[in-house]
Amino acid sequence: MLMVGLTGGIGSGKSAVAARLAGLGAVIVDADRLSREVVAPGTEGLAEIVATFGDRVLGPDGALDRAVLGSLVFTDEPGRRALEAIIHPRVRTRTAELVAAAPPDAVIVNDVPLLVESGLAPTYHLVVVVQTALSIRLERLARDRGMAPAEVRRRIAAQADDARRRAAADVVLTNDGTRDDLHHAVDVLWAERLLPYAVNLRDRRAVQPPRPERVEADPTWPEQYARLAARIHRAVTPADLRIDHIGATAVPDLDSVDVIDIQLTVPCLGDADGALAEQLADAGFPRLPETGRGTPCRPERVHGSADPARPVCLYVREAGSPGGPR
Missing domain, CATH: 3.30.460.10 (Beta Polymerase, domain 2)
Known part of the structure; x- marks a missing residue:
């Protein structure tokens, strides 16, 4: 099966791309959703977090207070690594279960916000990055999530920058236009690259090299x-x-x-x-x-x-x- 990594900075529209791909038939594995599932009330993951950080990270309902936990580890490198050691192995295990349950000819899209930061790009057949101008991201996050510009900039600074994402990307989807523009780009990607790639992978078929016509040197x-x-x-x-x-x-x-x-x-x-x-x-x-x-x-x-x-x-x-x- 074809394994696709999908990533993009906060406010880039990555979730909209994942939703469109799901509608086209892709199997979506959402790392953010899984990271919440593995620390839900009653899980071993939540119990280990409490044992590591104390019950101050719990809300009144016994669920994880992600805001409190985030404030503890944001500037604490050892704390962040301890949290990752609790969550990441469980997310990987759950991801493997979902992939194993998918049809053998499926296109699996792994929606991973920190794909580049985590060094996961080589684990996928193809990496898709959604890229959007900063001004548009600020506007969208203020409108849709009520986030202040300073908070958005703080989160963006904590993630890989656009240049680093582009270096890891086989496909860059620019999301500076309308939702229809984005959907069209995703539809073309699905029909012209992802589906044929999945079929070739299944059939063990290599693409024949193009005719021997020279093109201008590509710096990439x-x-x-x-x-x-x-x-x-x-x-x-x-x-x-x-x-x-x-x-x-x-x-x-x-x-x-x-x-x-x-x-x-x-x-x-x-x-x-x-x-x-x-x-x-x-x-x-x-x-x-x-x-x-x-x-x-x-x-x-x-x-x-x-x-x-x-x-x-x-x-x-x-x-x-x-x-x-x-």
Whole structure:
């Protein structure tokens, strides 16, 4: 199944995107909702929070007073880490249960406010970031939640900035217009990228690279490679296999065919089959058809990308072989 990470700063409209995707058929896993469920009255999570921070974090009804707890940990780094150690493992467990219960061909959208801050981007096949101008966010939060500008700015300062989110994003949805504009962008994303990606992933089908027509150098090619490499690193075993950005897109300011060339080096080419091939396919990099075993001069395995919008040639080569690192 396709795993999509969805994130955005407070007031960006991330929840509106999640709701639209749910209406289109996605299975939404809402990290904020789960973080509340795992510390609801009567749960072990709430009991551990009380044991750690005292019963001052409880409201008159016995439920967690999130405002009080937030005031305790906002400027207390050890306290914040202690709280995360209570909540995050429980949220991960509940997330895994929801994913396991979803249909095998589902598009799972993980709505995670702190996705970038938590370093979770490589765990998803695709990361979608909702981005909105600060002035619009301030206006929306004042109108919809009654939040003062100073409070909004304080919360924004505590989150990753737009540049850091963009670096982690495979897709940026700009939400500076109307709700209809946003819905249209989500609908296009669903029809042209998410659904085809999910089908390709299920069928172990790689997107054929485009025709060899050179395009103007894209300054984001290195960032795109870094995201792909992080996913590969997380997917394969052993985890310390060498990964390199090769080919023309690795050369700054060089016009090239828009295909990210990646080299994965293995101790023995026989390791490229079996479990490793399945790990790469699960991560969104199926074997390209009819690649065989390379040539006598350059034995290799070649994988592509199941993502219809990001062609990749992933060469799996043996250390010391022609074309491989020395």
